[in-house]
Amino acid sequence: MIQINVIAGPSKGASFKPDEASFIIGRGRTNRIILLDNKVSARHAQIDCRGGEYVLRDLDSTNGTFVNGQAVQDVALKVGDEVRVGQTTLRVMAVSGGPPAQSAMVSIADADAEPAPVQVRFKREDRPLPEPSQLAQDVSAPGVVDAYRNLLAMYNVAGIIRSNADVDRMLDEVLDQIFRNIRAERAVVMVFDDETGELASRAFRSRTERPDEEEMVISRTIVNEVIDRQETVLTGDATLDERFNPAQSIVQQHIRSAMCAPLSAKNRALGIIYVDCRTEAGTFKKSDLELLTAIANEAGVAVENRILRDANLKAERLAAVGQTVAGLSHYIKNVLTCMEAGSEMVSMALTDGDLDAVRRGWGIVGRNERKISELVLDMLSYSTERRPARTACRLNDVAADVADMVKPAADAAAVGLVLELDPDLPDVRADAHGMHRCVLNLLTNALDAVEGREGASVRVSTGRDADRAVIAVADNGEGVPDELKSRIFDVFLTTKGERGTGLGLAVVKKIVNEHGGEISVARSAEGGAEFKISLPLDQTEIPAPNIQ
Numbered sequence: 001m002i003q004i005n006v007i008a009g010p011s012k013g014a015s016f017k018p019d020e021a022s023f024i025i026g027r028g029r030t031n032r033i034i035l036l037d038n039k040v041s042a043r044h045a046q047i048d049c050r051g052g053e054y055v056l057r058d059l060d061s062t063n064g065t066f067v068n069g070q071a072v073q074d075v076a077l078k079v080g081d082e083v084r085v086g087q088t089t090l091r092v093m094a095v096s097g098g099p100p101a102q103s104a105m106v107s108i109a110d111a112d113a114e115p116a117p118v119q120v121r122f123k124r125e126d127r128p129l130p131e132p133s134q135l136a137q138d139v140s141a142p143g144v145v146d147a148y149r150n151l152l153a154m155y156n157v158a159g160i161i162r163s164n165a166d167v168d169r170m171l172d173e174v175l176d177q178i179f180r181n182i183r184a185e186r187a188v189v190m191v192f193d194d195e196t197g198e199l200a201s202r203a204f205r206s207r208t209e210r211p212d213e214e215e216m217v218i219s220r221t222i223v224n225e226v227i228d229r230q231e232t233v234l235t236g237d238a239t240l241d242e243r244f245n246p247a248q249s250i251v252q253q254h255i256r257s258a259m260c261a262p263l264s265a266k267n268r269a270l271g272i273i274y275v276d277c278r279t280e281a282g283t284f285k286k287s288d289l290e291l292l293t294a295i296a297n298e299a300g301v302a303v304e305n306r307i308l309r310d311a312n313l314k315a316e317r318l319a320a321v322g323q324t325v326a327g328l329s330h331y332i333k334n335v336l337t338c339m340e341a342g343s344e345m346v347s348m349a350l351t352d353g354d355l356d357a358v359r360r361g362w363g364i365v366g367r368n369e370r371k372i373s374e375l376v377l378d379m380l381s382y383s384t385e386r387r388p389a390r391t392a393c394r395l396n397d398v399a400a401d402v403a404d405m406v407k408p409a410a411d412a413a414a415v416g417l418v419l420e421l422d423p424d425l426p427d428v429r430a431d432a433h434g435m436h437r438c439v440l441n442l443l444t445n446a447l448d449a450v451e452g453r454e455g456a457s458v459r460v461s462t463g464r465d466a467d468r469a470v471i472a473v474a475d476n477g478e479g480v481p482d483e484l485k486s487r488i489f490d491v492f493l494t495t496k497g498e499r500g501t502g503l504g505l506a507v508v509k510k511i512v513n514e515h516g517g518e519i520s521v522a523r524s525a526e527g528g529a530e531f532k533i534s535l536p537l538d539q540t541e542i543p544a545p546n547i548q
Contacts, residue, residue: 468536
């Protein structure tokens with residue numbers, strides 16, 4: 001057996017005792033050890049029991065696997081080893097030789113509703129398994145099984161809530177736990193929109209084959225009762241429930257069983273979690289109601305905390321912008337001085353009739369006007385909270401368009417611009433304008449990094465890494481110093497001196513994070529810096545339920 005504790009990172013405090021001979025560590029939901037860390041790959045590393053010892057193997061992860069500070073590919077683990085994956089540090093607390101202890105499965109079915117068997121795993125070394133006949137005679141066994149299931153589900157929910165994920169991702173993960181433990185056909189989380197005051201869907205699940213084509217209608221009667229009374233509502237059979245007459249939507253939609261719980265914090269309704277089943281009555285039991293209520297309570301507090309956190313971050317961001325006005329004004333003053341010089345050159349050239357001097361002066365004015373324009377756009381992008389308008393976006397087209405825009409500047413600076421586009425790269429659901437701004441900022445920085453360098457070159461590439469689309473910008477400049485890599489995306493940090501504002505990379509990171517993506521920097525194959533953006537390919541649109 002092996003015990004692994006999380007000592008640093010988003011899941012700090014979690015502990016794992018896997019009893020399999022082989023298991024995966026990563027962000028993927030099917031992994032044995034799930035880490036809610038956006039720097040960890042979906043399938044980051046694997047641990048195998050070989051000849052009485054546990055061996056850690058990196059699965060070609062994006063950011064690598066480190067044991068005691070050293071990058072590794074395949075290494076035997078021992079007690080006290082610290083494993084770093086992404087921003088998470090794991091410590092090996094115990095290792096015992098031999099394969100994991102065997103386990104057994106017990107299935108207990110409710111005789112009334114005959115639901116799918118509830119499977120519970122007991123370790124033989126912890127407690128003996130009773131005989132099936134004993135379980136059947138023990139009336140408390142179903143309650144024990146349900147309690148164990150609910151406890152395990154709440155443990156997983158607590159780990160999700162402790163993570164630093166945004167509200168949408170957190171609610172999506174919470175809905176996964178509900179679907180795993182409650183026999184619902186459909187489930188949705190809805191949160192009140194600050195601007196409209198109406199409920200808007202933030203996460204959705206359905207067991208149908210094409211959930212994106214499904215229209216979900218929720219009973220207004222249920223929603224009002226849940227919001228007004230701040231209590232969970234359960235209907236075992238809507239067709240017989242006196243609260244719903246045949247004209248109401250819950251009956252018209254052929255809903256047999258439904259539950260709805262409020263997302264609340266400080267006696268304020270933030271939204272609802274709704275689940276239903278259209279195939280049979282009596283689907284949900286009392287234990288399901290208790291689990292949904294507990295999850296909704298925890299999720300409500302988490303949503304409230306994230307709202308407050310986001311408000312604080314927004315205030316801090318605006319304060320930071322205000323505090324740096326002096327520094328930005330110095331940068332703007334330098335740009336305006338150059339523009340004035342260019343304007344004066346144009347004026348004198350027109351008086352002398354020197355068209356070559358007019359062109360040179362106008363070029364100076366144009367270049368500095370673009371600097372002012374980019375500065376304003378970066379300030380707006382960084383200081384404004386927004387949700388990306390996701391549509392089908394072709395990253396190849398975005399990269400090619402940005403390359404066309406900067407090619408004249410690259411040619412003028414004698415910089416070789418190379419495009420390496422993956423023709424088989426599928427579309428991603430992204431804000432094309434936001435992605436365009438990200439690539440433009442990265443490409444502009446790369447051109448600045450190789451300015452005046454003999455044989456200067458910049459490469460823009462696209463590709464696919466497992467379930468993520470990747471777009472990268474690399475150069476053969478001096479690269480990013482190691483001491484700055486951890487802070488390179490911090491706002492107002494610049495390596496350009498008076499030529500930079502320190503907003504560009506911060507804006508890129510903000511836009512990428514809004515898309516649920518990741519951005520990283522490493523040494524490029526050309527010897528300079530390579531900035532890589534990765535976006536999840538599976539970003540299906542969340543259908544918006546109607547409330548009637």
